[in-house]
Amino acid sequence: MRAPNSSAEPIRVQVARVLHAVARGSSLDQALARHLAPPAAGYERDPAFARALCYESLRHGVSSAALLAQLCQRPPKPLIAALLGAALTELRFLATPVHAAVAESVAAARVLDSGAAGFANALLRRFLRERETLELQLQPNPSARLDHPAWLLARYQEDWPDQVEAICAGGNQAAPMWLRVDPRQGSREAYQAELAELGIESSAPESPAQALLLTTPVAVERLPGFAQGRVSVQDAAAQQVVAVMAAKPGQRVLDACAAPGGKSAALAEQVPDLVLTVIEKDAQRCPRLEDTLRRCRVSARLVVADAADSASWWDGERFDRILIDAPCTGTGVIRRHPDIKFLRRASDVAALAREQSRLLDALWPLLTPGGRLTYATCSILKPENQAQIEAFCQRTPSARVLPLSLPGFIAAGPGLQCLPGSLDQDGFYYACLQRSD
Ligand SMILES: C[S@@+](CC[C@H](N)C(=O)[O-])C[C@H]1O[C@@H](n2cnc3c(N)ncnc32)[C@H](O)[C@@H]1O
Known part of the structure; x- marks a missing residue:
């Protein structure tokens, strides 16, 4: 031995x-x-x-x-x-x-x-x-x-001068474990009771509707039905995508930046019969995306492409809902990924903002009139969030901002911002735009 x-x-x-x-x-x-x-x-x-x-x-x-x-x-x-x-x-x-x-x-x-x-x-x-x-x-x-790099502190100081200390304290804490229960496979309450029987304590917020917050994180292997998709691990702020998108059964939905697939799965679990297209540019991230879709029993057309290059993948039929969960600095999730503090550079902000506006401009025409585009990031920096959406609305007369309200989020220009740690959630930004032409 x-x-x-x-x-x-x-x-x-x-x-x-x-x-x-x-x-x-x-x-x-x-x-x-x-x-x-x-x-x-x-x-x-x-x-x-x-x-x-x-x-x-x-x-x-x-x-x-x-x-x-x-x-x-x-x-x-x-x-x-x-x-x-x-x-x-x-x-x-x-x-x-x-x-x-x-x-x-x-x-x-x-x-x-x-x-x-x-x-x-x-x-x-x-x-x-x-x-x-x-x-x-x-x-x-x-x-x-x-305990944050100087360039990032300077950014926080510029964007959130009164919250710098709280943002850093939130970023330096260990993140809690949030679960999302698939309502197609049983109620959240029943799952919570099952966890309690196993000695796993949790609390259930009013919103998001399928979320449970574990008192102490556990290995996923201890979660009943994890392999069958009864439950997934996903922060509450990310789960709010379902409320923000307000998709209706049977609608055509595009998730333009999809890997590892958490938001697509949340949507498909909670809104029946969606006709879902998921796009991911990075082929190396696709196995994980495929795993999520399989485990969560989500049927979708998966395309490996640059979503902004619609000529390479789009069949010409418009979407009722588009989600751009954009590549971003990840400054809202430093508590989960503390390496971000050392991997990101000040110059990344402008480069990512350019990529985000490229995606917005390229995908807007794919939205059906009256349809909605949801823009999301796990960043707390204004150039990626409110300034990004303000600039997009200025150059896009057909974009109408829809009002949003989410627990733990604050108004941030045309959208809502959650700062890290607010109601135990990750830092996150959402804006929802309706095509009004
Ligand atoms: C924030 S993550 C998406 C997280 C995912 N929506 C979820 O909830 O699990 C952004 C993803 O977009 C991908 N991406 C970046 N630029 C892209 C592009 N131009 N077209 C398609 N995917 C892109 C990245 O590789 C990354 O996997």
């Missing part, structure tokens, strides 16, 4: 490799898949701990880097810096006993670089001795204090 975890590297070495990969531009999901060993007998909790440490280390990556800069005369090698960032996070924010966190981190440093163990040991012990002073020295630096 294989000795437990014999072939895997120590947990903190794996974590350092994940963080190093993200620092070099990989997404957290890809880095976890590449560098985290699967659970081994006797060590089943290791991967969950490693994931949690990776997420927390990225949440607090800006302040950890500032602390490291205070503690080091010369920057350590990148992998050792990643390891020390994780070690500082563990000491500052996780419940690991201090001696274990230091000993394991020093052992991991030895694996990565035999000469680095003494340095890591001295640095971590100095941090523990001078912790209060070092943390206080972070305070005058807003980027370190709020």
Whole structure:
């Protein structure tokens, strides 16, 4: 029999490799898949701990880097810096006993670089001795204090000057787990009772109608009927797409930016007989989209194409409803994807805004007169949201803004904005436009 975890590297070495990969531009999901060993007998909790440490280390990556800069005369090698960032996070924010966190981190440093163990040991012990002073020295630096990159703080300051602290606090929290219950396979109340019998506590908001908020996240394998699509994991803000689109049974609906398919599935589960076309530009994201559609029993025409290039995929029949769940900075979902803080650049905002307006302009003519186009992003930046839709309406006389009202969302120009953490939801933007010619 294989000795437990014999072939895997120590947990903190794996974590350092994940963080190093993200620092070099990989997404957290890809880095976890590449560098985290699967659970081994006797060590089943290791991967969950490693994931949690990776997420927390990225949440607090800006302040950890500032602390490291205070503690080091010369920057350590990148992998050792990643390891020390994780070690500082563990000491500052996780419940690991201090001696274990230091000993394991020093052992991991030895694996990565035999000469680095003494340095890591001295640095971590100095941090523990001078912790209060070092943390206080972070305070005058807003980027370190709020644990967000300076360029993003400047954006928040411009767009939401009174909410910068709350937005960052929301972005630095661990996200809760929201479920969406498929009403075709039983009521939300019945599913909630079934969860309660399994000891999984949840609450049910009035809206969205199919949502449950788990008191504590669980592995999807513990959710009854997950494989059969009885339930899916989806944030409440995203589930509101069904209310915003207000599609009617049998309508022709286009989901122009569809992978991984959560919104298409929510729509098809809750509105019968939709004639659904789903488009995704990135072929690598299509298997996941196909999985969602299959698991959630959604029938749709799936096209791999640039949605804006309608000549390549459109049959000429107009749509009653169009959803553009546009590619965006993801600034509303940093609590779920803390790597966004390190992967995005200031220049991405304008580039994404250009892509969003290209999609809007190209898809508007595909809407039937009287039909509705819903524009959504998981961004909280105005150039991607209200300024985007205001500019579109200015150049598109046939676009009429429809009023919206959603719990936890605030008015933002022609649409509604949810800021991260409001009613436990992700940051999200919706606008709904009717074709009035
Ligand atoms: C925000 S995600 C969509 C999430 C999805 N609607 C859901 O709820 O699961 C945006 C998606 O649009 C895709 N995309 C970006 N530009 C596109 C384009 N021009 N045409 C089609 N898909 C595009 C991206 O690859 C990405 O998968």
